[in-house]
Amino acid sequence: MSKSTQVNQDITKEQSDECKLLHSAWNDLTKVWTLPVIHALGLKEPARFNELKRRIQGISATSLAERLNE
Numbered sequence: 001m002s003k004s005t006q007v008n009q010d011i012t013k014e015q016s017d018e019c020k021l022l023h024s025a026w027n028d029l030t031k032v033w034t035l036p037v038i039h040a041l042g043l044k045e046p047a048r049f050n051e052l053k054r055r056i057q058g059i060s061a062t063s064l065a066e067r068l069n070e
Contacts, residue, residue, distance in 0.1 A: 028070055033059055037067040 028034060033056070040047075040055040047055070053064055 031067070031070075033063050033067050034070075037064065 036056045036059065037052070040052050043055065049061075049064070049068075052068075053059060053061060056064065
């Protein structure tokens with residue numbers, strides 16, 4: 001295998017790994033309630049679970065717990 005072929009394969013593997021990371025991040029960000037949770041976390045000082053639940057109208061405790069665990 002030539003040196004240039006090896007370099008191209010290495011670059012392709014790095015790009016593939018980056019694409020996988022971006023795809024994973026995109027999937028996490030587009031889940032229901034993820035963006036409102038991120039927004040609520042950035043609004044004020046650190047908050048306990050119930051305070052976050054009050055900040056995000058309509059979210060269930062289960063959904064909030066799932067998003068926080070992710």
